[in-house]
Amino acid sequence: MAIYNDTLNSAIIGRIRFKNPINNSILVEHWLHFIDNVVESPSYAKPLVSRCPGCSLHISSYANVKKSKRKYRYSCIASYNALTAICFVDIVKRGDNYLLRPSLVELQQKATKQYDLVKALIVTPTPSTTTVDSSLTDVVLKYIPTPVTRSQLCQLKQDFKFTRTLEFYTDGSMMAHRTDQCVMGIG
Numbered sequence: 001m002a003i004y005n006d007t008l009n010s011a012i013i014g015r016i017r018f019k020n021p022i023n024n025s026i027l028v029e030h031w032l033h034f035i036d037n038v039v040e041s042p043s044y045a046k047p048l049v050s051r052c053p054g055c056s057l058h059i060s061s062y063a064n065v066k067k068s069k070r071k072y073r074y075s076c077i078a079s080y081n082a083l084t085a086i087c088f089v090d091i092v093k094r095g096d097n098y099l100l101r102p103s104l105v106e107l108q109q110k111a112t113k114q115y116d117l118v119k120a121l122i123v124t125p126t127p128s129t130t131t132v133d134s135s136l137t138d139v140v141l142k143y144i145p146t147p148v149t150r151s152q153l154c155q156l157k158q159d160f161k162f163t164r165t166l167e168f169y170t171d172g173s174m175m176a177h178r179t180d181q182c183v184m185g186i187g
Contacts, residue, residue, distance in 0.1 A: 020082075
């Protein structure tokens, strides 16, 4: 998974180890990325990740976790808001490492965007303020089940309301060009 880290002001790669649905928090084990192919651009090459041996992101109070009579010890783990996590499952195990299918640039963009959206949505309401989600009446948006995704799409709709043409650029991660399965970068 990818998640934005406030300390680094950047996204990191990690693995969710524990979830706390009561306060929407997750304990994330930090993983480091490296590229095993120096011929390709680092933004295009598929990254390999392995467990972080310990760094400044580590919160020692989470290092030893006991769950269901088992004890776990992590060398680099911290707590994050679960709503800011970008999860993906397209990985391949290579020894002690994992090969990620999504590009590092794509994961960083998604994690940063998700963090910004969640941060913008966390508003302390006042008694005199009532927020109405107008996207629930939108012909398309009302079918989007998750509020965060609906909010993202609503914002994009507003941003491009008066735009007549759009131009797209890619870091080389475009796949299935000229098909309805085309994906690139953040999308």
